[in-house]
Amino acid sequence: MSVIAILAGLAPILVALLSLSGLISAAETSMTAASRGRMHQLEREGDRAARRINIMMADQEKMIGAILLSNNVINIGASALTTLALSAAFPGALGALIATGIMTVLIVIFSEILPKSLAIARADDVARALSIPTYWVVRIFGPLANGAQWVVRQTLRPFGIKLSMETDVLAAHEEIRGAVEYHHSEGLVEERDRRMLGGVLDLSDMDVSEVMVHRMSISMIDADLSPAEVVTAMLESAHTRVPLYRGDAENIVGVLHAKDLLQALANSGGKIDKLAIDDILREPWFIPDTTNLKDQLNAFLKRQSHFALVVDEYGALQGLVTLEDILEEIVGEIDDEHDSAIQGxxxxxxxxxxxxxxxxxxxxxxxxxxxxxxxxxxxxxxxxxxxxxxxxxxxxxxxxxxxxxxxxxxxxxxxxxxxxxxxxxxxxxxxxx
The missing domain is CATH 3.30.465.10 (Uridine Diphospho-n-acetylenolpyruvylglucosamine Reductase; domain 3)
Incomplete structure (x- = not known):
């Protein structure tokens, strides 16, 4: 059989296999490059393709393993078929060398570079267009990919490397942080917005001890002062909530709110000496200094309170933290008419x-x-x-x-x-x- 006849018979099969390989390569690139946020939004709007993509991305490791496995099966099969055909036309190792050269060029250009370049340029559209075939590739090759992952984990275990089956390919927070930094470097995200988004991501990594007002800087009022002296001290304070102590500054007996004090004054007809300060004090809320800012923010919102006293493991007062302190980690310094123009x-x-x-x-x-x-x-x-x-x-x-x-x-x-x-x-x- 002549070489031309062999190539003529082989060409349709190679075109089909390389086209299939190219589609799988495009699916791999588009699925990993597609916007997760847009896919979730499209799913909420009823887009079925976006829903399939989100299902597959929920187990990204399995999806990528299945795609790589299927792609390698196709490429290896196409290379083996080409080698077998050309070895019959060319004696010795010449046929294998020619097949290697031809398949390397065809696979790299038409099954890798070309489809992946197109997929990167239109990641969302390509991912949605290829969602059905990709879904079935994952369904068929997924179990085999899981088996391969199991073999990899068992192979790495003797070297002290332990990977669970639930190991994520990317940490969500780091992925978001990286996207923000990238768009900031491209000039698409302003510096203020970058800091705000970074502040939100940092909340779970920071403790209240890092943002609290230290106990040496806390404005306090002696609960044993006369009502008139307490009112004077409250007026001189720049804060609407002030802790009251009795005897020792560590002995916080309550928190006085300016609004409660005004209400009590109104109820007494303006007679300060008749005020019972102890009756209008709010119970102090003590929290450990190891509480992270994300949990404390949720606690503030749930309890509908904006003020907490921070104590260490021995119960000793360390400082106080407010809702404003946590918000300032996100939006920056919040100044009002009572704040000093100089912040140190x-x-x-x-x-x-x-x-x-x-x-x-x-x-x-x-x-x-x-x-x-x-x-x-x-x-x-x-x-x-x-x-x-x-x-x-x-x-x-x-x-x-x-x-x-x-x-x-x-x-x-x-x-x-x-x-x-x-x-x-x-x-x-x-x-x-």
């Missing part, structure tokens, strides 16, 4: 900042668009003490994380003011006294 960060002409030691690292990063780590310390002063492993003296200078920190003011053992430089060159010394 004062920019200097040389690009440095004079910052209060109590300012949180997260707030400073947001204000200056810096990237100082906040894993080991919450405040700027805490970061300097953690890195220096000592309580610095006034005038001492340190360089950590590409910033120069100079202690400007210190009260007893507390660093109250620092000067922090703009990011330094990578060649700058790691620390200096």
């Amino acid at each position: 960060v004062r920019k200097q002409a040389d690009g440095s900042v004079v910052v209060d030691g109590s300012v949180t690292i997260r707030d400073l990063n947001r204000a200056m668009d810096w990237d100082m780590p906040d894993d080991d310390a919450v405040t700027v002063a805490g970061l300097v003490i953690h890195e220096a492993q000592t309580i610095p003296k006034i005038g001492q200078t340190f360089i950590f994380h590409r910033h120069r920190f100079q202690v400007v003011k210190r009260v007893r053992n507390q660093i109250t003011t620092l000067r922090v430089s703009a990011p330094l060159d990578a060649n700058t010394s790691a620390s200096e006294a």
